Amino acid sequence: FIAKGRDCSALFPSVVKNVAVTSLEVKRLVYDYLLHYANKEQELALLAVNTFQKELSDKNPEVRALAIRVMSSIKIPAIMAIVLQGIKKTIKDDSILVRQAAVNSLIKCYQMEPENKTVYIELITIALKETSPYVIGNVINAFNNICPERLDLIHVHYRRLCLLLIDVDSWGQLAILELLLRYAKCQFKCPYDQKREKGMNKNVSEDKLSNFFDNDESNDFYINEEIVDNDLRLFLDYCKPILQSRNIAVVLKIVSIYYYLAPRSEFNSIALSLLRFVTRSYEIQYLVLQTILSISNKMPEIYKPYIKSFFINKDSPSYIRELKMKIIINLTDVHNSNLVYNEFHVSLPFTNEIKKKKIPKNNNIIF
Structure with missing residues (x-):
């Protein structure tokens, strides 16, 4: 009743x-x-x-x-x-x-x-202190909801959380990854390239460097392989196996972790793993393409060899076509300009709403 x-x-x-x-x-x-x-x-x-x-x-x-x-x-x-x-x-x-x-x-x-x-x-x-993978995800979820600022409580449990990652359910993994990402940003050395540091403005204060992780828009720093902290390396290594997760939220979180914490060479391979999702459901495509667009804005060279993966399907929704078009524009250079021109020549007649979008005038290709 x-x-x-x-x-x-x-x-x-x-x-x-x-x-x-x-x-x-x-x-x-x-x-x-x-x-x-x-x-x-x-x-x-x-x-x-x-x-x-x-x-x-x-x-x-x-x-x-x-x-x-x-x-x-x-x-x-x-x-x-x-x-x-x-x-x-x-x-x-x-x-x-x-x-x-x-x-x-x-x-x-x-x-x-x-x-x-x-x-x-x-x-x-x-x-x-929980040791069961069936419970620890719920514990971290409670931590994230109630006292996310108390990262000092995580010190003694950090290594165990890394080791338990692979055995926790996907939503528990997401909670742990979110926590450990915040923890790593606060506790480990800023991921900047020491060689590039010499060419930077020497007037940059130490406070700005220490607060680097607070700026989600910056990616001017990368860790050199030899200076990765052992505890940070443990975290990165245990993230790799769960990159095969069916939960797209977990995969995107790992990409974010490698973006902020890993050496550039390692991030490139992780970023390429997103390509397997560009043919999934439109909902998943939308999330993945947004992430790829953000990456291609700063590091287009990662996806340039795979530009064909973003060619536009006339049957796709307009929001998918628009994202792919923006990505293609980011990836265009003198080496693939003819390929891109031919693709747009074929696809644009089917995308009337995209025609109205402004293509940057400073792009490397003339349409």
Whole structure:
């Protein structure tokens, strides 16, 4: 009935009595009903809290995980202290299922009462000791949501996080990659080429160099192979295997990591891995082409040998055709100008909306 949009709140007193039922299947249905109407019937919902507390000690880990998950989902400020006590208990549970639910519950509590941040950080500090790849992704996700600025907590766990990367699920990998990218920017030497440093303005302050990573638009510095820190090398090496991930968000994050942290020669090979996505779905193509366009604005030589990969298909949506056209313009030089001219001569009649776009006058090819 609820799925059909009918109001079943009148049944709340009768349904809430079944929270202690032994059947796990029925228990899930009762909990779903309880969460649906808890805000509307807060006083009656409080009757189930004692049952939840008892189930945190149940022998079945599924019951314990379900109990802490539902407790933290009931948005009633009066039970927040009880919920936090439950999280403190379950975050050290022997079951990975329960620990995972406890960590996810921290985010819900933070969204309800952010003023208790100190308590949440203490719990995250405990959770960061997690060794299971099934849980660590959730822990880092909670860290990124609650206290992303506390990178000092990551020092002792950095190497373990790198080692666990390959075994974590794709969304957990994304959370860890995001964290380690921020950590590496703050903790490791700025990736600038020492040879180029001599030709730069000597008046550049040390503060500007130390804040290099704060400027996402700059790519004037690259690390020489021989000066890559061992810990940074560990991170880069463990990123390579997951470059084969099916999750495009993970792949794009690794490209970003190599853009900011890796030697130029290594970044080139990573950037070329994006070419395998230019024939995927239009949604994925759009994300990948935007990234390639940004790279080609600064380093067109990477993709010049593969310019044919960006030739325009008349059946593609206009936003894909426009991105490809911009990339081709970036990659055009005296060596491939005839090839590009012939391509535009064929493709432009099918792209009336692109014709209206202004082609830079200072481009190397005359249309």
